Amino acid sequence: MKRDKLVKAAEKLLEESIIYYQQRPVGTVAAQDSEQESLNYDQCFVRDFVPAALVFLIQGKTDIVRNFLVETVTLQKQERIIDCYQPPPGLMPASFKVESMGDKEYLNADFGEQAIGRVTPIDSCLWWMILLRAYVKATGEISLVHQEEFQAALHFILDICLGPQFEMFPTLLVPDGACMIDRPMGVEGYPLEIQALFYAAMRSARELLLPNEEGKAWINKINNRLGSFIFHIRFYYWLDIQQLNQIHRHKGDEFGEDVVNKFNIYPDSIPNWLTEWMPDRGGYLAGNLGPGRMDFRFFALGNLMAIIASLTSEEQSRGIMDLIEERASDLLGRMPMKICFPAVEGLAWQIITGSDPKNTPWSYHNGGSWPVLIWFLMAAALMVGREDLGDKALAIASPRLLEDQWPEYYDGKNGRLIGKAARKNQTWTIAGFLLAHLLRENPSQISLFSFAEDTEAAACAIPQR
Numbered sequence: 001m002k003r004d005k006l007v008k009a010a011e012k013l014l015e016e017s018i019i020y021y022q023q024r025p026v027g028t029v030a031a032q033d034s035e036q037e038s039l040n041y042d043q044c045f046v047r048d049f050v051p052a053a054l055v056f057l058i059q060g061k062t063d064i065v066r067n068f069l070v071e072t073v074t075l076q077k078q079e080r081i082i083d084c085y086q087p088p089p090g091l092m093p094a095s096f097k098v099e100s101m102g103d104k105e106y107l108n109a110d111f112g113e114q115a116i117g118r119v120t121p122i123d124s125c126l127w128w129m130i131l132l133r134a135y136v137k138a139t140g141e142i143s144l145v146h147q148e149e150f151q152a153a154l155h156f157i158l159d160i161c162l163g164p165q166f167e168m169f170p171t172l173l174v175p176d177g178a179c180m181i182d183r184p185m186g187v188e189g190y191p192l193e194i195q196a197l198f199y200a201a202m203r204s205a206r207e208l209l210l211p212n213e214e215g216k217a218w219i220n221k222i223n224n225r226l227g228s229f230i231f232h233i234r235f236y237y238w239l240d241i242q243q244l245n246q247i248h249r250h251k252g253d254e255f256g257e258d259v260v261n262k263f264n265i266y267p268d269s270i271p272n273w274l275t276e277w278m279p280d281r282g283g284y285l286a287g288n289l290g291p292g293r294m295d296f297r298f299f300a301l302g303n304l305m306a307i308i309a310s311l312t313s314e315e316q317s318r319g320i321m322d323l324i325e326e327r328a329s330d331l332l333g334r335m336p337m338k339i340c341f342p343a344v345e346g347l348a349w350q351i352i353t354g355s356d357p358k359n360t361p362w363s364y365h366n367g368g369s370w371p372v373l374i375w376f377l378m379a380a381a382l383m384v385g386r387e388d389l390g391d392k393a394l395a396i397a398s399p400r401l402l403e404d405q406w407p408e409y410y411d412g413k414n415g416r417l418i419g420k421a422a423r424k425n426q427t428w429t430i431a432g433f434l435l436a437h438l439l440r441e442n443p444s445q446i447s448l449f450s451f452a453e454d455t456e457a458a459a460c461a462i463p464q465r
Protein backbone atom coordinates (compact mmCIF):
# COMPACT_ATOMS: atom_id res chain seq x y z
CA MET A 1 0.00 0.00 0.00
CA LYS A 2 1.46 3.32 -1.06
CA ARG A 3 1.81 5.96 1.64
CA ASP A 4 -0.49 8.44 -0.11
CA LYS A 5 -3.27 5.89 -0.45
CA LEU A 6 -2.98 5.05 3.22
CA VAL A 7 -3.14 8.70 4.21
CA LYS A 8 -6.16 9.24 1.92
CA ALA A 9 -7.97 6.27 3.46
CA ALA A 10 -7.27 7.61 6.96
CA GLU A 11 -8.44 11.10 6.02
CA LYS A 12 -11.71 9.75 4.66
CA LEU A 13 -12.41 7.80 7.85
CA LEU A 14 -11.54 10.80 9.99
CA GLU A 15 -13.99 12.90 8.01
CA GLU A 16 -16.69 10.27 8.53
CA SER A 17 -16.11 10.23 12.28
CA ILE A 18 -17.20 13.87 12.67
CA ILE A 19 -20.20 14.57 14.93
CA TYR A 20 -22.56 17.43 14.05
CA TYR A 21 -24.53 19.47 16.54
CA GLN A 22 -27.06 21.96 15.19
CA GLN A 23 -25.47 21.42 11.79
CA ARG A 24 -22.02 22.42 13.04
CA PRO A 25 -19.10 19.99 13.43
CA VAL A 26 -18.27 19.68 17.17
CA GLY A 27 -16.16 16.59 17.59
CA THR A 28 -15.50 13.02 16.48
CA VAL A 29 -16.90 9.68 17.65
CA ALA A 30 -14.45 7.37 19.43
CA ALA A 31 -14.96 4.54 16.95
CA GLN A 32 -17.03 3.58 13.91
CA ASP A 33 -17.41 -0.15 14.42
CA SER A 34 -20.81 -1.50 13.44
CA GLU A 35 -19.90 -5.05 14.45
CA GLN A 36 -19.67 -4.39 18.18
CA GLU A 37 -22.01 -2.92 20.73
CA SER A 38 -21.22 0.78 20.71
CA LEU A 39 -21.43 1.32 24.53
CA ASN A 40 -19.99 4.83 24.69
CA TYR A 41 -17.75 4.56 21.63
CA ASP A 42 -20.33 6.58 19.68
CA GLN A 43 -19.52 9.54 21.93
CA CYS A 44 -16.89 12.25 21.55
CA PHE A 45 -14.20 11.69 24.19
CA VAL A 46 -12.18 14.77 25.09
CA ARG A 47 -8.87 12.87 25.19
CA ASP A 48 -9.61 10.97 21.96
CA PHE A 49 -10.50 14.18 20.14
CA VAL A 50 -7.10 15.78 20.80
CA PRO A 51 -5.10 14.09 17.99
CA ALA A 52 -8.04 14.62 15.60
CA ALA A 53 -8.21 18.28 16.64
CA LEU A 54 -4.49 18.74 16.06
CA VAL A 55 -4.83 17.21 12.59
CA PHE A 56 -7.71 19.59 11.85
CA LEU A 57 -5.74 22.59 13.11
CA ILE A 58 -2.73 21.70 10.99
CA GLN A 59 -4.98 21.24 7.95
CA GLY A 60 -6.58 24.64 8.56
CA LYS A 61 -9.97 23.15 9.49
CA THR A 62 -10.14 25.21 12.63
CA ASP A 63 -13.95 25.54 12.92
CA ILE A 64 -14.54 22.11 14.39
CA VAL A 65 -11.96 22.74 17.10
CA ARG A 66 -13.44 26.12 17.93
CA ASN A 67 -16.95 24.64 18.13
CA PHE A 68 -15.67 21.83 20.36
CA LEU A 69 -14.04 24.32 22.73
CA VAL A 70 -17.10 26.56 22.86
CA GLU A 71 -19.50 23.67 23.51
CA THR A 72 -17.34 22.00 26.15
CA VAL A 73 -17.15 25.27 28.11
CA THR A 74 -20.92 25.12 28.45
CA LEU A 75 -20.71 21.51 29.63
CA GLN A 76 -18.19 22.21 32.39
CA LYS A 77 -19.74 22.20 35.82
CA GLN A 78 -19.33 25.63 37.37
CA GLU A 79 -21.17 25.27 40.65
CA ARG A 80 -21.16 22.72 43.40
CA ILE A 81 -24.37 20.80 43.62
CA ILE A 82 -25.12 19.36 47.05
CA ASP A 83 -25.43 15.82 45.67
CA CYS A 84 -22.02 14.15 46.22
CA TYR A 85 -22.49 12.01 43.13
CA GLN A 86 -22.40 15.12 40.94
CA PRO A 87 -19.19 16.32 39.27
CA PRO A 88 -17.26 19.04 41.12
CA PRO A 89 -16.82 22.48 39.53
CA GLY A 90 -13.94 22.62 37.06
CA LEU A 91 -14.16 19.03 35.88
CA MET A 92 -14.57 18.56 32.13
CA PRO A 93 -16.53 15.58 30.83
CA ALA A 94 -14.89 12.36 29.68
CA SER A 95 -17.21 12.37 26.70
CA PHE A 96 -20.40 13.82 25.28
CA LYS A 97 -23.05 12.85 22.81
CA VAL A 98 -25.61 14.69 20.69
CA GLU A 99 -29.15 13.67 21.69
CA SER A 100 -32.50 14.99 20.58
CA MET A 101 -35.83 15.65 22.20
CA GLY A 102 -38.48 16.22 19.57
CA ASP A 103 -36.72 18.35 17.00
CA LYS A 104 -34.42 19.93 19.59
CA GLU A 105 -30.83 18.76 19.87
CA TYR A 106 -28.86 18.88 23.10
CA LEU A 107 -25.49 17.61 24.36
CA ASN A 108 -25.44 14.89 26.99
CA ALA A 109 -22.13 14.81 28.86
CA ASP A 110 -20.64 12.00 30.92
CA PHE A 111 -18.33 13.05 33.75
CA GLY A 112 -17.74 9.47 34.76
CA GLU A 113 -21.14 8.99 36.36
CA GLN A 114 -22.11 6.69 33.48
CA ALA A 115 -18.65 5.29 32.73
CA ILE A 116 -17.72 1.71 33.57
CA GLY A 117 -16.55 1.69 37.20
CA ARG A 118 -17.53 5.36 37.64
CA VAL A 119 -13.98 6.59 37.00
CA THR A 120 -13.27 10.34 37.17
CA PRO A 121 -11.83 11.79 33.93
CA ILE A 122 -9.30 14.13 35.47
CA ASP A 123 -7.22 14.33 32.29
CA SER A 124 -10.10 15.95 30.35
CA CYS A 125 -9.74 19.40 31.89
CA LEU A 126 -5.96 19.21 31.42
CA TRP A 127 -6.24 18.18 27.76
CA TRP A 128 -8.83 20.92 27.29
CA MET A 129 -6.37 23.63 28.31
CA ILE A 130 -3.62 22.12 26.15
CA LEU A 131 -5.99 22.08 23.16
CA LEU A 132 -7.22 25.62 23.84
CA ARG A 133 -3.64 26.86 23.65
CA ALA A 134 -3.06 24.88 20.45
CA TYR A 135 -6.15 26.49 18.92
CA VAL A 136 -4.92 29.98 19.83
CA LYS A 137 -1.46 29.21 18.47
CA ALA A 138 -2.89 27.92 15.21
CA THR A 139 -5.43 30.70 14.63
CA GLY A 140 -4.11 33.65 16.64
CA GLU A 141 -7.65 34.14 18.00
CA ILE A 142 -6.67 35.07 21.56
CA SER A 143 -9.93 37.07 21.85
CA LEU A 144 -11.82 33.78 22.21
CA VAL A 145 -9.90 32.92 25.36
CA HIS A 146 -10.26 36.43 26.71
CA GLN A 147 -14.03 36.02 26.75
CA GLU A 148 -15.47 35.88 30.24
CA GLU A 149 -16.74 32.29 29.87
CA PHE A 150 -13.32 31.01 28.87
CA GLN A 151 -11.48 32.86 31.63
CA ALA A 152 -14.02 31.51 34.11
CA ALA A 153 -13.52 27.98 32.77
CA LEU A 154 -9.76 28.34 33.23
CA HIS A 155 -10.22 29.64 36.79
CA PHE A 156 -12.47 26.71 37.68
CA ILE A 157 -9.91 24.21 36.41
CA LEU A 158 -7.07 25.98 38.21
CA ASP A 159 -9.12 26.04 41.37
CA ILE A 160 -9.58 22.29 41.32
CA CYS A 161 -5.90 21.67 40.46
CA LEU A 162 -4.21 24.27 42.64
CA GLY A 163 -6.75 24.84 45.38
CA PRO A 164 -6.30 23.84 49.01
CA GLN A 165 -5.49 20.19 49.54
CA PHE A 166 -4.22 17.85 52.25
CA GLU A 167 -1.10 17.16 50.21
CA MET A 168 2.46 18.31 50.80
CA PHE A 169 3.75 17.15 47.41
CA PRO A 170 3.74 19.41 44.34
CA THR A 171 2.32 16.58 42.24
CA LEU A 172 -1.42 16.08 41.63
CA LEU A 173 -3.14 13.39 43.70
CA VAL A 174 -5.80 11.47 41.76
CA PRO A 175 -7.89 8.29 42.01
CA ASP A 176 -7.25 5.17 39.89
CA GLY A 177 -8.25 5.24 36.22
CA ALA A 178 -8.31 9.03 35.94
CA CYS A 179 -6.70 9.23 32.50
CA MET A 180 -6.23 7.23 29.27
CA ILE A 181 -6.00 4.16 31.48
CA ASP A 182 -9.56 4.44 32.70
CA ARG A 183 -9.88 1.13 34.53
CA PRO A 184 -8.22 -0.04 37.77
CA MET A 185 -4.55 -0.52 36.98
CA GLY A 186 -2.88 0.68 40.16
CA VAL A 187 -2.49 4.18 38.72
CA GLU A 188 -3.95 6.03 41.68
CA GLY A 189 -1.85 8.46 43.68
CA TYR A 190 0.59 10.43 41.55
CA PRO A 191 0.61 8.70 38.15
CA LEU A 192 3.06 10.02 35.61
CA GLU A 193 0.51 10.53 32.82
CA ILE A 194 -1.52 12.93 34.94
CA GLN A 195 1.63 14.72 36.12
CA ALA A 196 2.90 15.29 32.56
CA LEU A 197 -0.53 16.55 31.44
CA PHE A 198 -0.85 18.69 34.56
CA TYR A 199 2.47 20.33 33.77
CA ALA A 200 1.56 21.02 30.12
CA ALA A 201 -1.86 22.28 31.19
CA MET A 202 -0.42 24.69 33.78
CA ARG A 203 2.01 26.06 31.24
CA SER A 204 -0.87 26.47 28.78
CA ALA A 205 -2.96 28.27 31.39
CA ARG A 206 -0.12 30.68 32.07
CA GLU A 207 -0.24 31.76 28.42
CA LEU A 208 -4.02 31.97 28.30
CA LEU A 209 -4.89 33.87 31.45
CA LEU A 210 -5.76 37.53 31.15
CA PRO A 211 -3.16 39.36 33.22
CA ASN A 212 -5.74 41.17 35.36
CA GLU A 213 -5.61 40.94 39.14
CA GLU A 214 -7.18 37.50 39.32
CA GLY A 215 -5.14 36.22 36.38
CA LYS A 216 -1.90 37.48 37.89
CA ALA A 217 -2.69 35.78 41.19
CA TRP A 218 -3.17 32.49 39.31
CA ILE A 219 0.06 32.99 37.38
CA ASN A 220 1.91 33.42 40.68
CA LYS A 221 0.35 30.26 42.05
CA ILE A 222 1.26 28.36 38.90
CA ASN A 223 4.87 29.54 39.03
CA ASN A 224 5.21 28.61 42.69
CA ARG A 225 3.85 25.16 42.07
CA LEU A 226 5.80 24.46 38.88
CA GLY A 227 9.13 25.36 40.42
CA SER A 228 8.98 22.54 42.95
CA PHE A 229 6.98 20.31 40.62
CA ILE A 230 9.66 20.18 37.94
CA PHE A 231 12.32 19.48 40.55
CA HIS A 232 10.21 16.72 42.10
CA ILE A 233 9.69 14.93 38.78
CA ARG A 234 13.23 15.30 37.43
CA PHE A 235 14.86 14.36 40.68
CA TYR A 236 12.63 11.77 42.31
CA TYR A 237 10.84 10.08 39.37
CA TRP A 238 13.95 9.56 37.26
CA LEU A 239 15.25 6.00 36.92
CA ASP A 240 18.42 4.87 35.22
CA ILE A 241 21.09 2.35 36.14
CA GLN A 242 22.85 4.76 38.54
CA GLN A 243 19.61 5.64 40.23
CA LEU A 244 18.63 1.99 40.46
CA ASN A 245 21.96 1.27 42.11
CA GLN A 246 21.26 3.96 44.67
CA ILE A 247 17.79 2.61 45.46
CA HIS A 248 19.24 -0.90 45.65
CA ARG A 249 21.54 0.30 48.43
CA HIS A 250 18.98 2.56 50.14
CA LYS A 251 18.60 2.41 53.88
CA GLY A 252 15.00 2.14 55.06
CA ASP A 253 13.19 3.93 57.86
CA GLU A 254 15.32 7.06 57.92
CA PHE A 255 13.86 9.86 59.99
CA GLY A 256 14.39 13.59 59.64
CA GLU A 257 14.49 16.28 57.00
CA ASP A 258 17.79 15.55 55.29
CA VAL A 259 17.45 11.84 54.65
CA VAL A 260 18.51 10.29 51.33
CA ASN A 261 15.59 7.90 50.96
CA LYS A 262 12.92 10.55 51.27
CA PHE A 263 9.96 8.39 50.31
CA ASN A 264 11.17 5.30 52.17
CA ILE A 265 11.40 3.11 49.09
CA TYR A 266 12.66 -0.28 50.26
CA PRO A 267 15.24 -1.92 47.97
CA ASP A 268 13.16 -5.10 48.00
CA SER A 269 10.42 -3.28 46.13
CA ILE A 270 12.63 -3.13 43.00
CA PRO A 271 10.99 -5.73 40.77
CA ASN A 272 13.17 -8.58 39.50
CA TRP A 273 12.53 -7.81 35.84
CA LEU A 274 13.96 -4.30 36.15
CA THR A 275 17.50 -5.19 37.17
CA GLU A 276 17.95 -6.95 33.82
CA TRP A 277 15.72 -4.71 31.74
CA MET A 278 17.28 -1.36 32.65
CA PRO A 279 19.77 -0.65 29.86
CA ASP A 280 23.25 0.76 30.48
CA ARG A 281 22.27 3.70 28.30
CA GLY A 282 19.16 5.81 28.91
CA GLY A 283 16.43 5.80 31.52
CA TYR A 284 12.83 6.83 32.14
CA LEU A 285 10.44 8.42 34.58
CA ALA A 286 8.82 6.01 37.02
CA GLY A 287 5.08 5.43 36.70
CA ASN A 288 4.19 6.74 40.15
CA LEU A 289 5.77 7.87 43.39
CA GLY A 290 4.21 8.15 46.80
CA PRO A 291 5.07 7.34 50.41
CA GLY A 292 6.81 3.97 50.50
CA ARG A 293 5.86 3.23 46.94
CA MET A 294 7.47 3.61 43.56
CA ASP A 295 5.75 2.13 40.53
CA PHE A 296 8.67 0.95 38.42
CA ARG A 297 6.57 0.21 35.33
CA PHE A 298 7.34 2.17 32.15
CA PHE A 299 4.31 4.19 30.97
CA ALA A 300 4.56 5.47 27.41
CA LEU A 301 2.18 8.43 27.35
CA GLY A 302 3.59 10.01 30.52
CA ASN A 303 7.20 9.64 29.43
CA LEU A 304 6.58 10.94 25.91
CA MET A 305 4.43 13.83 27.06
CA ALA A 306 7.11 14.74 29.62
CA ILE A 307 9.57 15.15 26.72
CA ILE A 308 7.06 17.13 24.62
CA ALA A 309 6.36 19.52 27.51
CA SER A 310 10.06 19.83 28.47
CA LEU A 311 9.19 18.48 31.88
CA THR A 312 12.29 16.34 31.62
CA SER A 313 15.72 17.92 31.20
CA GLU A 314 17.27 17.68 27.72
CA GLU A 315 19.55 14.93 28.93
CA GLN A 316 16.66 12.97 30.40
CA SER A 317 14.62 13.41 27.21
CA ARG A 318 17.46 11.97 25.16
CA GLY A 319 17.78 9.21 27.76
CA ILE A 320 14.13 8.20 27.38
CA MET A 321 14.52 7.93 23.60
CA ASP A 322 17.70 5.89 24.11
CA LEU A 323 15.82 3.52 26.38
CA ILE A 324 13.02 3.15 23.82
CA GLU A 325 15.66 2.30 21.23
CA GLU A 326 17.46 -0.16 23.50
CA ARG A 327 14.21 -1.87 24.44
CA ALA A 328 12.45 -1.51 21.09
CA SER A 329 11.50 -5.17 20.92
CA ASP A 330 9.48 -4.77 24.14
CA LEU A 331 8.19 -1.23 23.71
CA LEU A 332 7.64 -0.97 19.95
CA GLY A 333 7.41 -4.68 19.15
CA ARG A 334 5.25 -5.49 16.14
CA MET A 335 2.86 -2.60 16.79
CA PRO A 336 4.06 0.60 18.42
CA MET A 337 3.59 1.28 21.17
CA LYS A 338 3.12 -0.48 24.51
CA ILE A 339 0.91 1.55 26.81
CA CYS A 340 2.94 0.26 29.76
CA PHE A 341 5.63 -2.31 30.42
CA PRO A 342 5.60 -4.93 31.77
CA ALA A 343 2.11 -6.35 32.31
CA VAL A 344 0.98 -7.23 35.81
CA GLU A 345 0.34 -10.95 36.11
CA GLY A 346 -0.91 -13.56 38.58
CA LEU A 347 -1.72 -12.41 42.08
CA ALA A 348 -0.61 -8.85 41.29
CA TRP A 349 -3.11 -8.79 38.40
CA GLN A 350 -5.86 -10.06 40.73
CA ILE A 351 -5.13 -7.45 43.36
CA ILE A 352 -4.34 -4.47 41.15
CA THR A 353 -7.02 -4.85 38.47
CA GLY A 354 -9.61 -6.63 40.62
CA SER A 355 -9.29 -9.64 38.25
CA ASP A 356 -10.39 -7.48 35.31
CA PRO A 357 -10.97 -9.80 32.30
CA LYS A 358 -10.35 -6.93 29.87
CA ASN A 359 -7.00 -6.07 31.43
CA THR A 360 -5.47 -9.54 31.39
CA PRO A 361 -1.66 -9.62 31.02
CA TRP A 362 -0.43 -8.15 27.70
CA SER A 363 -3.88 -6.95 26.72
CA TYR A 364 -5.60 -3.54 26.63
CA HIS A 365 -4.25 -1.26 29.38
CA ASN A 366 -2.18 -4.03 30.91
CA GLY A 367 0.75 -4.13 28.49
CA GLY A 368 -1.33 -3.87 25.31
CA SER A 369 -0.04 -1.92 22.29
CA TRP A 370 -1.86 1.25 21.25
CA PRO A 371 -1.20 2.70 17.79
CA VAL A 372 -2.47 6.11 18.93
CA LEU A 373 0.78 6.44 20.87
CA ILE A 374 2.70 6.78 17.60
CA TRP A 375 1.95 10.48 17.41
CA PHE A 376 3.36 11.07 20.89
CA LEU A 377 6.42 9.04 19.93
CA MET A 378 6.90 10.98 16.69
CA ALA A 379 6.53 14.34 18.46
CA ALA A 380 8.94 13.37 21.25
CA ALA A 381 11.40 11.92 18.73
CA LEU A 382 11.35 15.13 16.72
CA MET A 383 11.87 17.19 19.89
CA VAL A 384 15.17 15.45 20.58
CA GLY A 385 16.33 14.89 17.01
CA ARG A 386 15.56 11.16 17.01
CA GLU A 387 13.17 11.09 14.04
CA ASP A 388 14.69 7.73 13.15
CA LEU A 389 12.63 6.25 16.02
CA GLY A 390 9.45 7.94 14.84
CA ASP A 391 10.10 6.66 11.31
CA LYS A 392 10.70 3.19 12.64
CA ALA A 393 7.37 3.19 14.47
CA LEU A 394 5.51 4.38 11.38
CA ALA A 395 7.24 1.81 9.20
CA ILE A 396 6.21 -1.00 11.57
CA ALA A 397 2.61 0.17 11.95
CA SER A 398 1.73 1.41 8.46
CA PRO A 399 1.41 -1.92 6.63
CA ARG A 400 -0.91 -3.34 9.29
CA LEU A 401 -3.22 -0.53 10.32
CA LEU A 402 -5.37 -0.32 7.20
CA GLU A 403 -5.48 -4.07 6.68
CA ASP A 404 -6.53 -4.59 10.31
CA GLN A 405 -9.03 -1.71 10.03
CA TRP A 406 -7.38 0.71 12.45
CA PRO A 407 -7.84 -1.21 15.70
CA GLU A 408 -8.01 0.47 19.06
CA TYR A 409 -5.23 -1.72 20.51
CA TYR A 410 -3.22 -4.90 19.99
CA ASP A 411 -2.50 -7.79 22.34
CA GLY A 412 0.46 -10.01 23.12
CA LYS A 413 3.98 -9.40 24.35
CA ASN A 414 4.99 -8.15 20.93
CA GLY A 415 1.65 -6.70 19.81
CA ARG A 416 1.05 -9.18 16.99
CA LEU A 417 -2.61 -9.88 17.74
CA ILE A 418 -5.49 -7.49 17.24
CA GLY A 419 -6.89 -6.69 20.71
CA LYS A 420 -9.46 -9.18 22.02
CA ALA A 421 -12.15 -6.56 22.41
CA ALA A 422 -10.57 -3.83 20.29
CA ARG A 423 -12.91 -1.59 18.34
CA LYS A 424 -12.17 -1.28 14.62
CA ASN A 425 -11.98 2.10 12.91
CA GLN A 426 -10.94 3.70 16.17
CA THR A 427 -10.73 7.43 15.53
CA TRP A 428 -7.64 8.21 17.59
CA THR A 429 -5.75 5.35 15.93
CA ILE A 430 -6.57 6.97 12.57
CA ALA A 431 -5.93 10.53 13.73
CA GLY A 432 -2.75 9.56 15.59
CA PHE A 433 -1.36 8.00 12.42
CA LEU A 434 -2.23 11.08 10.34
CA LEU A 435 -0.80 13.40 12.96
CA ALA A 436 2.49 11.49 13.09
CA HIS A 437 2.76 11.94 9.30
CA LEU A 438 1.89 15.62 9.41
CA LEU A 439 4.43 16.29 12.15
CA ARG A 440 7.13 14.38 10.30
CA GLU A 441 6.49 16.46 7.19
CA ASN A 442 6.38 19.72 9.10
CA PRO A 443 8.10 19.46 12.49
CA SER A 444 7.49 23.12 13.29
CA GLN A 445 3.84 22.20 13.96
CA ILE A 446 4.98 20.56 17.19
CA SER A 447 5.01 24.03 18.70
CA LEU A 448 1.19 23.87 18.78
CA PHE A 449 1.39 21.56 21.78
CA SER A 450 5.03 21.50 22.91
CA PHE A 451 6.91 23.69 25.39
CA ALA A 452 10.48 24.91 25.65
CA GLU A 453 12.42 24.68 28.91
CA ASP A 454 10.66 26.88 31.47
CA THR A 455 12.46 30.03 32.43
CA GLU A 456 9.57 31.72 34.20
CA ALA A 457 8.79 29.44 37.13
CA ALA A 458 11.21 29.00 39.97
CA ALA A 459 12.44 26.00 37.96
CA CYS A 460 15.71 27.83 37.36
CA ALA A 461 16.54 27.26 41.02
CA ILE A 462 16.50 23.45 40.70
CA PRO A 463 19.49 21.95 42.51
CA GLN A 464 21.63 19.50 40.53
CA ARG A 465 21.56 15.86 41.51
Ligand code: GLC
Nearest residue numbers: 030045047048179180181182
Ligand atom coordinates in the same frame (compact mmCIF):
# COMPACT_ATOMS: atom_id res chain seq x y z
C1 GLC B 1 -11.17 3.33 26.46
C2 GLC B 1 -9.80 3.93 26.72
C3 GLC B 1 -9.92 5.44 26.88
C4 GLC B 1 -10.60 6.04 25.65
C5 GLC B 1 -11.94 5.35 25.41
C6 GLC B 1 -12.59 5.78 24.11
O1 GLC B 1 -11.99 3.49 27.57
O2 GLC B 1 -9.22 3.39 27.86
O3 GLC B 1 -8.66 5.99 27.06
O4 GLC B 1 -10.77 7.40 25.83
O5 GLC B 1 -11.77 3.94 25.33
O6 GLC B 1 -11.78 5.47 23.02
